[in-house]
Amino acid sequence: MDISKKEYEQTAKKYAGSSKMYITIPMAFLIGGLICCIGEFFLNMYQQLAGLDFDQASAYTSITLVFLSALFTGFGWYGRIAKHGGAGTLVPITGFANAVVSPALEFKTEGYVLGTGAKMFVIAGPVIVYGIAAAFIYGIIYYIYGFFS
Amino acid sequence: MAEYIKDGTIRLNNGASACSYAAAVGKMEGEGPLGECFDYISQGAELGEKTWEKAESKLQQYAFEIALSKGKLQKQDISVIFAGDLLNQCTGSAYGLRDSDTPFIGLYGACSTMAESLMLASLYADMRLGYYFAAITSSHFCSAERQFRFPINYGGVRPPTAQWTATASGCCITRSADKPPFIKAVTAGKITDMGVKDANNMGAAMAGAAYDSLSRHMENLKRTPDEYDGIFTGDLGQVGTDILHELFEKRGIDISRVHKDCGLMLYDREKQDVHAGGSGCGCSASVLCAHILPQIAEGKLHNVLFAATGALMSTTMSQQGESIPGISHVVEISDTL
Numbered sequence: 001m002d003i004s005k006k007e008y009e010q011t012a013k014k015y016a017g018s019s020k021m022y023i024t025i026p027m028a029f030l031i032g033g034l035i036c037c038i039g040e041f042f043l044n045m046y047q048q049l050a051g052l053d054f055d056q057a058s059a060y061t062s063i064t065l066v067f068l069s070a071l072f073t074g075f076g077w078y079g080r081i082a083k084h085g086g087a088g089t090l091v092p093i094t095g096f097a098n099a100v101v102s103p104a105l106e107f108k109t110e111g112y113v114l115g116t117g118a119k120m121f122v123i124a125g126p127v128i129v130y131g132i133a134a135a136f137i138y139g140i141i142y143y144i145y146g147f148f149s
Numbered sequence: 150m151a152e153y154i155k156d157g158t159i160r161l162n163n164g165a166s167a168c169s170y171a172a173a174v175g176k177m178e179g180e181g182p183l184g185e186c187f188d189y190i191s192q193g194a195e196l197g198e199k200t201w202e203k204a205e206s207k208l209q210q211y212a213f214e215i216a217l218s219k220g221k222l223q224k225q226d227i228s229v230i231f232a233g234d235l236l237n238q239c240t241g242s243a244y245g246l247r248d249s250d251t252p253f254i255g256l257y258g259a260c261s262t263m264a265e266s267l268m269l270a271s272l273y274a275d276m277r278l279g280y281y282f283a284a285i286t287s288s289h290f291c292s293a294e295r296q297f298r299f300p301i302n303y304g305g306v307r308p309p310t311a312q313w314t315a316t317a318s319g320c321c322i323t324r325s326a327d328k329p330p331f332i333k334a335v336t337a338g339k340i341t342d343m344g345v346k347d348a349n350n351m352g353a354a355m356a357g358a359a360y361d362s363l364s365r366h367m368e369n370l371k372r373t374p375d376e377y378d379g380i381f382t383g384d385l386g387q388v389g390t391d392i393l394h395e396l397f398e399k400r401g402i403d404i405s406r407v408h409k410d411c412g413l414m415l416y417d418r419e420k421q422d423v424h425a426g427g428s429g430c431g432c433s434a435s436v437l438c439a440h441i442l443p444q445i446a447e448g449k450l451h452n453v454l455f456a457a458t459g460a461l462m463s464t465t466m467s468q469q470g471e472s473i474p475g476i477s478h479v480v481e482i483s484d485t486l
Contacts, residue, residue, distance in 0.1 A: 001361050003396060005344040012345060012353040015391040017309045073302050082304025083422070089304050098304050106300030109200040123303065 024086050031081065032088025039065055039092075062093055069094035073101040099123040151275045157337040158369035164326030164333060164486050165274035167267075168281070169220025172439035173211040174431070175290070175316030181416045186439035188215045194291055194316060202236060205289035206245030208318040208431070209234070212438070213246065213285055216320040220281075227251045227322070228279025231266035233258060234287045234430050235314070236296060241287050251283075259459030260355075260384050261338060262286045263434035264478035267321055267455070271332035271480065274323040287318035288429030297348075297464055310350040312386045313423035315415055319434025321442065326486055330445035334481040336366040340461060342474040348467045352389025352412075352425055355458040358475035359385060360396040363404075363456055366479040374404045379450050381441055383433040383457030383477065384412030386426030411436035411457075433457040445484050455480045 042064050046057035072078040078098045082089040089095055103122050107115035121128065152160045171188040179190030189211050196204040209232070217224060230249060233256035234241030242255055258265040266284035273282045291301055293314040299305050323332065343357035359382045367373065374380060374397075385393060390410045397404045411433040412426035437455055444450040458477040467473070 001341060001357065003357070003360070003399075008343045008357055008392075008396075009345075011392050011395050012343070012350075012356070012388075014395075015388045016347075016350055016353060017388075019309060076302055079302045079304050082306065085304070086306045090306075095304060098302070102300040102303040105302060106295055123299065 027084050028086045028088035030088070031085035032092060035065070035089065035092045035094055065092070065094050066097040069097035070101045073098045074105065096124060096127065099127070151272055154369045156365055156369055157339070158334065158366055159272065159336075160334045160370070161271060161275040161332060163275045163277070164331045165271040165323045166326050166328055167321050167330045167332065167442050167482070168324045168327070169216045169222065170319070170321040170438040170442045171212050171215035171219055172317065172319045172435035173208050173215065174318070174435050175208075177421065178315055178317050178415055178435065181421060183415060183436065183440050186443065187435065188212075188219070188439070191316070194289075201289055201292035201295065202240060203244070205234065205236065205241045205287050205292045205318075208289065208316070209241060209245035209285055209287035209320075212287065212318040212320040213249065213283060216283065216322050216438075220322055222281060222322065224249055224251055226281050227283050228281060229254060229270075229273060230283045230285060231256055231269045232283070232285040233262035233266060235259065235293050241289070241292070242285065245287065246285070258476060258478065259461055260288075260428055260430050260433065261457040261459030261476050261478055262430045263319060263437060264383065264455055264457035264480050267323070267332070267437075267480050268335040268337065268478050270321070270323040271335060274325050277325055280324065282323045283320055284323065285318065285320040286430035286434040288314050288316070288431035290314045290316045290429075293429060307424055308349045309424055310347070310352065310388050311424045312351055312384060312412060312426050312428035313416065314429035315427045315432035315435065317415070317429070317431030317435035319431065319438035321438055329484040330442050330482050331484070331486050332480055333483050333486070334366070334370055336362055336369065336479040338362045338476040338478045340474045340476055342472055344472045346467075346470070346472045348462065348464075348473065350388060351428060351460045351473070352386040353392060354460045354462075354473035355383075355475035355477065356385055356389040356392035356396065358477040359383075359389070359393055359456055359458045362477040362479045363454065364397075364400075366454065366481070370481075374402060374407055377407050377452045377454055379441070379453040380404055380408045381433075381436070381453065381455050382408065382410045383459070384426065384428040385410045385458055386412045386428065387418070388425050389458070414440065442482070445482055448484055451484050453482045455482060
């Protein structure tokens with residue numbers, strides 16, 4: 001090979017285009033915002049029509065959004081929306097539901113135990129592990145902080 | 150008799166003929182610019198099977214059966230099958246051809262496998278180590294996606310440098326030279342690692358290998374790009390194509406006039422959402438069997454280099470932070486002996 005890795009890297013870098021951020025960021029804002037608006041709608045509805053208090057209504061809202069995301073994933077619609085939504089569909093709780101439901105469905109062909117069961121948290125697993133770890137550390141800091149205030 | 154020139158290049162002095170070829174593809178590939186050329190276009194990704202892996206095997210089985218029937222051959226006429234795919238342990242081929250009852254040599258060269266299998270099938274034919282030989286490869290978007298990336302319905306976004314694994318399979322049957330297309334020379338690829346680590350930029354990982362194999366092939370046989378009316382690389386996509394052109398330009402060679410990339414030919418990037426282009430063993434295989442070989446047989450193309458490119462990585466090595474080695478094998482095909 002008559003080309004050095006360094007020279008190659010420079011050539012390769014030149015042609016690796018990046019995402020069109022003037023499209024992707026506004027789209028993430030719009031679609032992510034729309035999901036949050038739907039959440040707000042359910043939150044208000046549960047409080048005003050069902051007479052739940054704020055905490056209860058929040059829990060029901062999360063359950064509703066997770067259910068809808070799972071349903072949309074099952075029909076293959078969530079991925080299609082996510083193609084345009086990007087982080088707007090990834091960050092809300094619906095994105096988390098999609099990350100659990102999609103491998104659960106995908107790996108069903110390997111059986112309910114070794115497929116669905118074993119692979120269900122293959123994407124969401126790290127989020128849960130480090131989410132709990134972060135919460136634990138925060139809890140310790142909060143506990144120590146309590147002695148000084 | 151095949152003659153070793155140097156540095157991996159072999160000239161087939163008796164020559165081999167690609168006597169029958171067929172391509173079976175998925176719906177999206179059928180809607181692409183080469184849609185009318187394919188022998189079989191599936192209506193759905195499942196092909197009536199319950200798993201993506203079985204669907205891929207079926208596609209490969211179809212390509213083999215159609216190539217046999219187009220050549221008026223029976224499977225007993227085939228002396229050896231050379232086949233490979235992207236799935237772990239090459240199961241796409243093993244399961245697709247398990248009822249073939251024919252000597253089978255499984256190959257792995259990632260997306261370069263079509264050139265690898267055609268190279269071996271041609272050498273066997275040139276040396277008359279049997280009668281007919283089949284070179285077959287396949288890939289399936291869904292089976293590759295779940296093995297290498299994410300579940301189909303996961304809402305992850307792909308970067309612009311990512312390529313789309315083709316749902317396609319191609320089969321080319323070779324025999325000792327009788328009529329065009331003739332396979333005249335081959336060059337085995339070298340494992341070429343240019344230090345690219347981004348698994349979403351396969352074009353960049355493989356362009357160095359394509360450059361190395363193509364320049365070696367032409368140098369060893371004392372040829373220039375002008376002597377060819379088509380240099381077809383496997384699936385470099387847009388990113389890899391741009392890099393390849395620049396690498397040759399730096400040596401004062403312009404290949405952009407004759408160069409085409411199968412990954413860019415299979416899809417319409419304006420209308421079909423494939424980012425940098427197509428990829429997968431079936432991509433170059435289907436373009437070769439449905440477009441390049443028929444064009445040579447009809448006399449529309451005369452001298453062609455077919456250089457399928459592959460990225461020899463696994464998800465494990467990628468996650469361990471290793472760079473991606475590429476490979477590219479070159480097969481020279483012509484309408485005259």
